[in-house]
Amino acid sequence: MREFHNVPKQEKPQEHSVDGHAHEIFKIDVTNVMSNVGDSKRIKGTSGLTPIKGYELDFVSGADMEWKVEMRRVSGGVEIAGSLKGGVELECARCLHAFSFPFDITIREVAIFVSSGYEEVEGPNSEYLVVDGVLDLEPVFRDAICLSLPHKRICAPSCRGICPVCGADLNVETCECASRKIDIRLKPLLQYKENLSTNGSDGKLPGPSE
Numbered sequence: 001m002r003e004f005h006n007v008p009k010q011e012k013p014q015e016h017s018v019d020g021h022a023h024e025i026f027k028i029d030v031t032n033v034m035s036n037v038g039d040s041k042r043i044k045g046t047s048g049l050t051p052i053k054g055y056e057l058d059f060v061s062g063a064d065m066e067w068k069v070e071m072r073r074v075s076g077g078v079e080i081a082g083s084l085k086g087g088v089e090l091e092c093a094r095c096l097h098a099f100s101f102p103f104d105i106t107i108r109e110v111a112i113f114v115s116s117g118y119e120e121v122e123g124p125n126s127e128y129l130v131v132d133g134v135l136d137l138e139p140v141f142r143d144a145i146c147l148s149l150p151h152k153r154i155c156a157p158s159c160r161g162i163c164p165v166c167g168a169d170l171n172v173e174t175c176e177c178a179s180r181k182i183d184i185r186l187k188p189l190l191q192y193k194e195n196l197s198t199n200g201s202d203g204k205l206p207g208p209s210e
């Protein structure tokens with residue numbers, strides 16, 4: 001038994017081959033595992049998540065997400081019910097640092113049977129397809145996660161972001177750029193206030209009634 005523990009972990013398959021495999025586990029041969037209407041199948045697993053630009057998402061090896069699905073063959077299609085739980089790493093739009101966005105999603109979808117030469121699918125619940133007897137859960141999962149992602153991707157509401165002038169991370173340091181900019185813009189106003197003060201006023205801007 002001890003020899004087993006001494007096997008170096010480096011001997012794992014390369015990321016790419018595991019990546020390719022991850023896509024395969026989402027493909028369900030419906031005609032085989034749920035050959036009759038009413039048959040159901042439960043599967044679960046884990047997957048890594050790699051966000052691509054915009055709202056795309058790739059499933060890779062890893063354990064960013066735990067997924068569970070129960071599929072039931074119905075007349076003309078497959079009902080899919082399940083849950084996706086985990087977190088996806090996003091880039092903060094303000095400070096550009098990575099942060100984890102947690103999600104816990106319930107899935108309820110229907111995929112309908114079509115043959116590979118299908119022209120167009122009409123009607124409700126036709127968004128997902130069982131093409132030639134094979135259901136691909138990947139688009140179902142991807143849509144569910146992508147729809148749950150925040151519209152504004154920021155690490156925290158209080159994130160100060162990066163200075164657009166000097167590039168300083170304003171969460172950890174300060175810079176003079178902002179105050180310099182304000183000086184220029186506020187100069188006429190400051191001048192006005194100064195004049196009021198020298199004229200014996202209290203320095204307040206005149207109100208609407210005055």
Ligand SMILES: [Zn+2]
Pocket residue numbers: 092093094095096097154155156159160161
């Ligand atoms: Zn941030």
Ligand SMILES: [Zn+2]
Pocket residue numbers: 163164165166167168175176177178
């Ligand atoms: Zn700056």
